[in-house]
Amino acid sequence: MSPTRRRPLVRRVTVAAAACLAVALVPVCGGGDVTATAGGWDETGEVTYWMWDSAQLPAYQQCATDFEATHPDIDISTEQLGWDDYWGRLLTAFVADAAPDVFVNHTSKTGDFITRGLIEPIDQLVARDGPDLAQYVPGTAELWIGPDGQRYGLPKDFDTIGAFYNVEMAEAAGISAEQMQNLTWNPEDGGTYEDVIARLSVDANGVRGDEPGFDPANVATYGLGLNKNPSGAGQSDWANYAATLGWRHTDKAPWGTRFNYDDPRFQDTTAWWRGLIEKGYMPRLELTVGGQTSQLLQSGTIAMATEGSWQISNFAGLGGTELATAPMPIGPAGERASMTNSLADSIAAGSDNKGAAWQWVRYLASEECQSVVAQGGVVVPAIESTVETAEAAIGESGLAITPFTRNFREGTTFPYPATLHAGEIDAIMGTAMERVMACQADPASFTEANAEVNALFTQG
DSSP, X not given: OOSSOOOOEEEEEOOOOOOOOOSOOOOOOOOOOXXXXXXXXXXXXXXXXXXXXXXXXXXXXXXXHHHHHHOTTEEEEEEEEOHHHHHHHXXXXXXXXXXXXXXXEOHHHHHHHHHTTOBOOOHHHHHHHOOOGGGBOTTTGGGGBOTTSOBOOOBOEEBOEEEEXXXXXXXXXXXXXXXXXXXXXXXXXXXXXXXXXXXXXXXXXXXXXXXXXXXXXXXXXXSSOOOSSOOSSOTTTHHHHHGGGTOOSBSSSSSOSSBOTTSHXXXXXXXXXXXXXXTTSSOOHHHHTTOOHHHHHHHTSBSEEEEEGGGHHHHHTOTTOOEEEEOOOBOTTSOOOEEEBOOXXXXXXXXXXXXXXXXXXXXXXXXXXXXXXXXXXXXXXXXXXXXXXXXXXXXXXXXXXXXXXHHHHHTOEEEOOOOTTHHHXXXXXXXXXXXXXXXXXXXXGHHHHHHHHHXXXXXX
């Protein structure tokens, strides 16, 4: 290798969605002798690294530069793809035995990768080299222990859910910033949360949703946005309401095997949520297809949206629209609830360069790299000591992240549902949710969908 250090190779790639694959993925054995230098455990050479978030690319490019300075025998080649292309391209790469050495992984995808033997367990490596798992935000490290009890990643960030709202619209409606920070919710009448949503809704004649004569069939601005892809996770929407009632997706977290979509608390929540559409306070499902929440906020089509903390830098950059942030509403038991998730970097089991890949993964989850990410002001790293730095950096965008991170400090988070059969579950529940939200089925229909989901875990 040339003694002259090069800048990390960064390739921005846009690809068409992967076609259906006719070739089945064949499990690859992992978990070899991590002390050996044979069989792919050399700590030299090029490490290919895939990620999807372009907003975080500069921070990770800096991490790669810093890493290469202290690891002169390892080069990092980074490839960034958009979310919509990322997973199809990754699946194709695994089939073609051309997967990256390291890639950014998501909780919802991990179970399938583990059962197919496509990612490397790292327990022995962590035991040998560290890091100290106590440094991470509580609950994030546990998300990366698989159903087999082995660890497949180190947390690199964490996220929670909160609200973005149009300041001018709120002020015109007589709603104060203080009110927005202390809204309450229940599934019967929606509490003060629904009061605000109704007040922010305005029909084509200028009549508000809480005023006589409001026309729900002719709405100019909806009080609350609807995410365009309703799912069985409900990460950015309904799950955060249902969780305040004590409801959870599965019988245990993570890796539950019995789902609870037949629970009255879930069905009551979704009935209330759909009711917002019927009242004209939230757009019909077909009106959101093809539209991003940020675009709907910017155009004034919606006055408020619930979204993840990862969207703050994106929303802060919307021109011509002044936004502010607020926490999710307080539920009947007196507490908020916010789904949390944490990404991690996984090593491909078929990598020919696992030793160098591990050194890179370990660095990505270190305080050195996560401090750089924190200063980037896009996401909140998982190392607890970097949280305040990230909050301050994100706050410089003009939008406060504290309404989101307060859930971590108050202990009101609950985890993204990590489970096996995630793709099949999402297909079943995505269809069921779309039918309910389109008023083609009653929320009671979730009981049948739940039986179909649970059958996935009992079939031979």
